[in-house]
Amino acid sequence: xxxxxxxxxxxxxxxxxxxxxxxxxxxxxxxxxxxxxxxxxxxxxxxxxxxxxxxxxxxxxxxxxxxxxxxxxxxxxxxxxxxxxxxxxxxxxxxxxxxxxxxxx
Numbered sequence: 001x002x003x004x005x006x007x008x009x010x011x012x013x014x015x016x017x018x019x020x021x022x023x024x025x026x027x028x029x030x031x032x033x034x035x036x037x038x039x040x041x042x043x044x045x046x047x048x049x050x051x052x053x054x055x056x057x058x059x060x061x062x063x064x065x066x067x068x069x070x071x072x073x074x075x076x077x078x079x080x081x082x083x084x085x086x087x088x089x090x091x092x093x094x095x096x097x098x099x100x101x102x103x104x105x
């Protein structure tokens with residue numbers, strides 16, 4: 001079984017935490033595609049709104065920003081459409097905030 005997070009990813013998270021201590025409140029970057037893949041992100045549509053879900057959190061892009069939403073509600077109402085369809089349907093979206101999917105870290 002492959003671990004959810006490899007050593008490299010844990011080092012990236014540690015560096016982000018160090019940066020946050022050095023300059024609180026600054027957004028130190030978005031999650032990488034590799035990081036999203038490692039977190040078992042499911043690409044979904046929730047009433048036509050781009051939504052990302054894993055086993056711990058759900059985020060959607062609505063009203064011009066990524067917002068964390070209720071995982072149970074999203075799990076019941078969002079349809080998994082896969083990354084290719086997600087990208088085709090919603091185009092290039094802004095990066096997730098660095099706080100996204102922190103429950104699984």
